[in-house]
Amino acid sequence: MHIKQTKSLSSFKITVALGFFYWLKQQPGFKHDDHTYTTMVGILGRAKQFRAINKLLDQMVKDGCQPNVVTYNRLIHSYGRANYLNEAVNVFNQMQKAGCKPDRVTYCTLIDIHAKAGFLDFAMEMYQRMQAAGLSPDTFTYSVMINCLGKAGHLAASHKLFCEMVEQGCVPNLVTYNIIIALQAKARNYQSALKLYRDMQSAGFEPDKVTYSIVMEVLGHCGYLDEAEAVFSEMKRKNWVPDEPVYGLLVDLWGKAGNVEKAWEWYQTMLHTGLRPNVPTCNSLLSAFLRVHRLAEAYNLLQSMLNLGLSPSLQAYTLLLSCCTGAHSPYDMGYIVIMAVTGHPAHVFLLSLPSAGPDGQNVRDHASKFLDLMHSEDRESKRGLIDAVVDFLHKSGLKEEAGSVWEVAAQKNVYPDAVKEKSSCYWLINLHVMSDGTV
Incomplete structure (x- = not known):
């Protein structure tokens, strides 16, 4: 109930803003300019109301107002946030055809959204095109590219770019340091991460909450949990x-x-300070309970999430499905009951999965509709779910169905560059983007 109210309130605000916009349009002596149109595009973009945006842009041109670089940038950003990357690139091409020259923000936005979606080659291409256009990278651009290279596994190149940034006189900010420390931490180069943390402080930067969180995580992964609490x-x-x-x-x-006791203690401490848990924190506690087969606590936690108006996420369902697949004990039915409690569309997808027909097209159609529904979920989450679904189906003896689901996921780029045929009977498999079970 709470979630529906929040969504309707958000829709209500957008309706009010759009109503006010059109009311102003009808007032004698008032004329919207490119600034007010651009503001409305930004509001609709955050709400992913792309049909309304296209209608508004048509009216903007009819009113004699041409979209400017800020208008196009907001539209690109809106499409990017919603994972409509092709549409974002189309806007980039349209603005140039219309004679509007992309600026640094345009390129940075395209670099950022493609890097986050895993299209690192395209992000690098945009970076090169930006430089070819005579736009020198600023701190934000360098930070995005350092992050892009690091996430692609090119840590040496990432660090080289960081050094180039300093040599070019572009001063790293706290965000840059946070990014490069986090990259080292993710690569499990914990000592390098801690050294960068000290270098950052020597350069005169005071840690913020993000820095402290990264360092706490590094210490935790090193097994120094007491030191993490000291931070x-x-x-x-x-x-x-x-x-x-x-x-x-x-x-x-x-x-x-x-x-689990310590995890529960920190969860309770958070509640006592008046903070409301978010979905990732609930997922962490849920995972802790499931590891030790404390299904009653897991069930109660999910119920409390629903009472707080929190919808169990795709990650939570993936975790439950993976545990269910790996369980060979009387707990199996307990997992299925908990999975049903989540009410997640992934559970409906699995329950209604048809048996494979002669060519498997019915399963592919079913999987395609589900992935369209999950379009705005981040790629890593979708990849984790498909890994879990494929593993579950395979171990349940539904090998054809498992293959059809993976095939659709690959076509929808859930696994970019996962499998490449180099020659006859010779394939390259990228283990970084698939679980061992799926491989």
């Missing part, structure tokens, strides 16, 4: 008020360390 205390001493994600991190670290 939490330091953060409070420096007058940073811990927010929900910081408490969530401690819940996650202790849960992964197998100490």
Whole structure:
């Protein structure tokens, strides 16, 4: 009920804004300009109301107002946030045909949205085109590219670009340091991450909540959970008020360390400070309960999420499905009951999965509709779910269905560059984007 009210309130605000916009349009002596049109495009873009945007752009041109670079940039950003990358590139091409020259923000936005979606080659191409257009990278661009290279596994190139940035006189900011420290941490180069943290402080930068969180995570992964808690205390001493994600991190670290009691203790501490848990924190605690087969607590946690108006996420359902697949005990039925409680569309998808027909097209159609429904979920989450679904179907003896689901996912770019045929009977499989089970 709470979620429906929130959604309708959001729609109500958009309706009011659009109504006010058109009311102004009818007032004698008032004429909308490119600034007010662009503002309305931004509002509709955040709400993913693309049909309304296209209608508005048509009216904008009829009113004698041409979209400017800011209008196009907001449209590109809106499409990018909704994972409509082809449409974002189309806008980029349209603006140039209309004689509107892309600026640094245009290129940076395209680089950022494609890097986040895993299209790293395209992000690099945009970076090169930006330089060819005579636009020198700024701190934000360098930061995005450092992140892009790092996420592609090119840590050496990422660090080289960081050094180039400094040599070019482009001063790294706290965000840049946070990115490069986080990349080293993700690559499990924990000592390098801690050294960069010290270098950052030597350069005169004070850590923020993001930095503290990264360092706490590094210490946690090194097994130094008491030291991670000490960093939490330091953060409070420096007058940073811990927010929900910081408490969530401690819940996650202790849960992964197998100490469910400590994870639960930090969860309760967070609640006592008046903070409302978010879905990732609930997922972390859910994972901790499931690891030790405490299904009653897992069930109660999911019920409390629903009571708080939180919808169990795709990641939560993926976790439950993976545990169900790996369980060979009396707990199996318990997992299925909990999965049903989530009410997630993925559960409906699995329950209604048809048996493979002669050519498997019915399963492919079913999977295609589901992935269209999940379009705006991030690629990594969709990939994790498909891994879990394929593994579940395969171990359930539904091998044809498993193959058809994976085929559709590959066509919809859930697994970019996952499998490449180099020659007859010689294939390259990218283990970075598939679980061992799916491979």
